[in-house]
Amino acid sequence: MEEKLHIDWLSVILYILIVIFGAINIYSANSGVEEVLKLDFTKEYGKQVLFIGVSAIIVFLILLTDYKFFNFSAYGIYIVVIGLLLVLLATGSFNKGAQAWFKIGSFKLQPSEFAKYATALALAKYLGTFDVKFEGKRNILISFGIILFPMLLTLLQNDTGSALVFGCFVLVLFREGLSGWWLILGVYLLAIFVTTILLPSIQIIIALLIICGLFTYFNRVRKQLVFLAVTVFLASSFYVLSLDFVFAKILKPHQQQRILVTLNQDVDEYYAKKSQGFSIFKFEKSKEKEKSESKRDYSYNVRQSKISIGAGRWVGNGFNNGTQTKAKLVPEQHTDFIFCTVGEEYGFLGSTLFIAIYLLLIGRIYYLAERQKNVFSRVFGYSTASILFFHFFVNIGMALGILPVIGIPLPFMSYGGSSLISFSMLLFTFLKLDANRINEISRLN
Amino acid sequence: MEKSKRLYVFIGILVLIGIVFICRLFYLQIIDTSNYYKAQAYGSNEITIYPARGTIVDRNGKLMVYNDAVYDLMVIPQKAKDFDKVALCKELMLDTIEFNKRLKKATKYNPREASVIYKNLPFHLYTRLQEIIYQFPAFYIETKIDRRYNINGAAHLLGYMGEVTEKQLALDKYYKPGDIKGITGLEKSYEIYLRGKKGKKVVLVDKFSKQQGSFAGGKFDSLPSAGQNVISAIDLDLQVFGEQLLANKIGSIVAIEPSTGEVLSIVNSPNYDPNLLVGQRRNKNFASLLLDPSKPLFNRALKAPYPPGSTFKTVQALIGMQEGVLTPDTKYPCHGGYHMGSITVGCHAHGSPLDLKSSIAKSCNAYYCYVYRSILDNPRYNSVQDAYVKWTQYLNSFGIGINTGIDLPEESRGIVKKPSWFEHEFGKNWRSSNVVSMSIGQGQIGLTPLQMANIAAIIANRGYYYTPHVVRSIGDQRFVPPSFKQRHYTMVNAMYFDTVIAGMANVCSPGGTASRTGIPGITICAKTGTAQNPHGKDHSIFIAFAPRDNPKIAICVIVENGGYGADYAAPIANLMIERYLSKDRSLPSQKPDMLDRMLKANLTGKSTTVKDSIMIVKPK
Incomplete structure (x- = not known):
């Protein structure tokens, strides 16, 4: 009897919608104004159609593969990808400067895109092992190790954006038992980080002192809480001072500016304030000089992106009619800033619908992940959803000007073969696992 | 919290982020209209299409003042590579040194923008160039309108045209710097009738001010309407x-x-x-x-x-x-x-x-x-x-x-x-x-x-x-x-x-x-x-x-x-x-x-002549 494919069609349909919509937007951002609508494989939108074809073949192959293959070969894939990253790093050091891709003909293969897939598989495999749970020092350390190793290798390639993506595995670990306090701590540290950059560190420390002092006063009977408050105060103060130091002395000017631009700061004004004793640590003069050259690029991207999106108004200019898009005013519009095209050509209503559809897909994957019967599938599902979510959050947040300019693609939308193929593999591997869940049940009967 | 319930935390985060993004979109696209106007300014370039100026005829319908097309040879210096310079110079009856000088000047002004390389082409040159211009893709002929007078007198009456001054620019929004208007005579006093209505074409430009085509499908374009002809009482x-x-x-x-x-x-x-x-x-x-x-x-x-x-x-x-x-x-x-x-x-x-x-x-x-x-x-x-x-x-x-x-x-x-x-x-x-x-x-x-x-x-x-x-x-x-x-x-x-x-x-x-x-x-x-x-x-x-x-x-x-x-x-x-x-x-x-x-009869007698100081150029 032929086995029925119990694939989650809702996810497949949403995926197809987003991929096609992506190709349409790449065409818009990429083609000339008075160009006749046709497929030109020498242009990016033409290549994207090829990548969609390749993805379809790979998706088909994944669906044909036995579900046990992924569990079986998880570590193998992980090791191969890590190996590729190491090779890249090695050749990079020969070639003076890091390279993030292998060149195959006219196409570039970016292993860091596949590293996420491999890491998801490896983490799922490890946590899915019969006697392993996310408890105990050893297990926790190994789990973090699986995540941090490829992250570090990507970071060494100067691909900060892709490296940050590995942070999303914290969400998976949260599902597997990591205390929620860690997430809250993360948010707290981020909040302190932002205020440290915006305000003089002395003011923050005084504010912390007052809050902790009041907390201590009202809970002076309970020694544990008093101890906690004092600890929080001391740790936070140390954190503020070290942040100040790192920001002023260690971060490169272009990194400082990315952060400042995101926080809506006028870079020149900021440096002027800082040099007048705003910060405890003085900015070096050479750095200040360097900044004005690189400054323009980041703020330019964000400004153009906001103008493009703002030009869309309620319903947008319509397909292929975005004036900013057609004028090619937004750099990297067909890759990292693809959302600008959506904003300008489909307006507020179109963009809202797009965000809703995208979040529906991610939510659907989380939902499917939770209903898995085995840990391997569940962890892999949560990883898939979290990777997509992190990309979506950072990419669109960047285009909307509320997050720093971190160059990571919008999955299924942005131009790029490596990213489209790797995200498709990620999604359909999980959907294959999910389909298998039902097979398992039917077999039981 | 039971671990499987943590799904709801994830769903909650998704909804929250969705709301934040949609609010931000609403602000950028609906509330803050400055982006919309900036978009129009950044991405577009307005090209004025000048209307034909009205003619002036005498009381019997004889044409006194009219417009004539003048032809300028334009060049886009950036594209002016690998062409037969000698052949073109021969057609233009220019020596290559002078040609190179003009091309260099045009390049210096703006290599991407068209500049005049030969002003007021004589008609025979214009017709000849029409046939061969396709061989020189960096060059094209631009037609401009100039005023012509059918009479070699009556100058005080008809007046002449000149560039608008800054003062006039401030007074009348019709004019843009470099526009030509009537300075004296009928050209001045009937300026508002003669000048017509300007048309405009809004073109899309990229960050290099290079034209990319029509803006918003020509939604903001308008055609010029020619100036009104003036029938004068003059015989x-x-x-x-x-x-x-x-x-x-x-x-x-x-x-x-x-x-x-x-x-x-x-x-x-x-x-x-x-x-x-x-x-x-x-x-x-x-x-x-x-x-x-x-x-x-x-x-x-x-x-x-x-x-x-x-x-x-x-x-x-x-x-x-x-x-x-x-x-x-x-x-x-x-x-x-x-x-x-x-x-x-x-x-x-x-x-x-x-x-x-x-x-x-x-x-x-x-x-x-x-x-x-x-x-x-x-x-x-x-x-x-x-x-x-x-x-x-x-x-x-x-x-x-x-x-x-x-x-x-x-x-x-x-x-x-x-x-x-x-x-x-x-x-x-x-x-x-x-x-x-x-x-x-x-x-x-x-x-x-x-x-x-x-x-x-x-x-x-x-x-x-x-x-x-x-x-x-x-x-x-x-x-x-x-x-x-x-x-x-x-x-x-x-x-x-x-x-x-x-x-x-x-x-x-x-x-x-x-x-x-x-x-x-x-x-x-x-x-x-x-x-x-x-x-x-x-x-x-x-x-x-x-x-x-x-x-x-x-x-x-x-x-x-x-x-x-x-x-x-x-x-x-x-x-x-x-x-x-x-x-x-x-x-x-x-x-x-x-x-x-x-x-x-000649009553002018002796009139002194003043040397035109502008003419005196020291020979090199």
Whole structure:
């Protein structure tokens, strides 16, 4: 009897919608104004159609593969990808400067895109092992190790954006038992980080002192809480001072500016304030000089992106009619800033619908992940959803000007073969696992 | 919390992020409209499409001013690589050194933007280039519109075009820097009709200002609408004839159709060719015209106040009769002039005493000294000053001492002094004897040729005039400004005009001051004038209208330093009237001798030349 494919069609349909919509937007951002609508494989939108074809073949192959293959070969894939990253790093050091891709003909293969897939598989495999749970020092350390190793290798390639993506595995670990306090701590540290950059560190420390002092006063009977408050105060103060130091002395000017631009700061004004004793640590003069050259690029991207999106108004200019898009005013519009095209050509209503559809897909994957019967599938599902979510959050947040300019693609939308193929593999591997869940049940009967 | 329940935390985060993003989108796209406008500014470039400027035709429909296409060879320097430079230079008849120089200049200006490499292609070059231009993809021919004049005179009348000044830019939002507008003449006063409506094309540009195509599918584009054609009242044939007659003389002719106030011609001499002030050569030519000692740019007809001389006697007679101090039968003696104490106003030999009619025909000076003094010493007024004020009011009603309101810019009011001026000059209690020279149009009185022609028109109309206007109607709808149809009555009653007209009718007959003038079958009513002036020989002045009944033309001719009114002004006016009233303009003049004499006369004498400093270039 032929086995029925119990694939989650809702996810497949949403995926197809987003991929096609992506190709349409790449065409818009990429083609000339008075160009006749046709497929030109020498242009990016033409290549994207090829990548969609390749993805379809790979998706088909994944669906044909036995579900046990992924569990079986998880570590193998992980090791191969890590190996590729190491090779890249090695050749990079020969070639003076890091390279993030292998060149195959006219196409570039970016292993860091596949590293996420491999890491998801490896983490799922490890946590899915019969006697392993996310408890105990050893297990926790190994789990973090699986995540941090490829992250570090990507970071060494100067691909900060892709490296940050590995942070999303914290969400998976949260599902597997990591205390929620860690997430809250993360948010707290981020909040302190932002205020440290915006305000003089002395003011923050005084504010912390007052809050902790009041907390201590009202809970002076309970020694544990008093101890906690004092600890929080001391740790936070140390954190503020070290942040100040790192920001002023260690971060490169272009990194400082990315952060400042995101926080809506006028870079020149900021440096002027800082040099007048705003910060405890003085900015070096050479750095200040360097900044004005690189400054323009980041703020330019964000400004153009906001103008493009703002030009869309309620319903947008319509397909292929975005004036900013057609004028090619937004750099990297067909890759990292693809959302600008959506904003300008489909307006507020179109963009809202797009965000809703995208979040529906991610939510659907989380939902499917939770209903898995085995840990391997569940962890892999949560990883898939979290990777997509992190990309979506950072990419669109960047285009909307509320997050720093971190160059990571919008999955299924942005131009790029490596990213489209790797995200498709990620999604359909999980959907294959999910389909298998039902097979398992039917077999039981 | 049970671990499987943590799904809801994830779903919660997704919903929260969704809401944050949608709120941010709402702010960027709906609330903050500045991005929308910035988008329009950044991504688009407005290209103005200039409308064709209206043409100007004469009263018979003959084209006077029109537009012509001029062709410039343009180059986009960035693309100008790998082309047959030698072949192109050969076609353009340029040497490669000069060509390279121009290309380098264009590259320096902006390598991506088109620059002119050859301005005003001659027509044969234009047609030749049309055939071969495809071989030079970096080059193309741009068609621009320039003004052309069908006449090599009438420059003051038609005016010229020039670039708008910053002041004008601030006043009128129509103009953009570099735009051309009418600076003088009809080009200026009818600018708003002639200029038309600009069109615009909004094109999409990228960050290098490179055009990427139509913006928003041409939603904001608009077509230009051509300027309205102006039909002028000028008789081109008469205008050209007048210019021929005044050639080599300094002076002016103004001819008006009395029944409408339409100006038939305004001739100034010296004049210049309006085609000199067109296109590239304008600045150069303007400078040399400005430095010309004969002042060709000076619009004498409208701006030069001349002493009217004896032509003023007609006005004095009319005022005298209206004031009741003079009747057609009043006679005054003249024995070689007017003698009153120390004052003597000389007069030529004629019979004595004369009545009003004869005083005009014979132009008796003494007669008008009596008339003017009787006007000023009229016992109806408390003082000479009051009488003088009343007299100036009469003058104003004749369009003297005020702007006539002609539809040309820069008109002069002429000279009519206020009583205070005489107080300053002769003391508080100045008397009529102090100003007696004004009785014969000398002294503290100055009229422009236009004002004198207008007086002829007033007399022809027997007491009223229409504001002189050079334009008949505007546009296809034949719009006529209402002010053109409004009659201005003088303070003198129509019945007093007959005697003056009768006197003027005798001027061109035997016994009159211009007895050699006249056209068989047509009565010309005229008045000669011979104006003393500090610049040399007397000005020859003549005002006239004809025919006596139902007048068709009123004219004033002034020939500076031409001597007696009958010497030059009268014959010229005579020829002008003959020309205008003849049914067929191609018929020869009935007075070929007079025509010949006028055409050949040269009164310019010696005029100094000023070296054009701009021309002097040190040879390398």
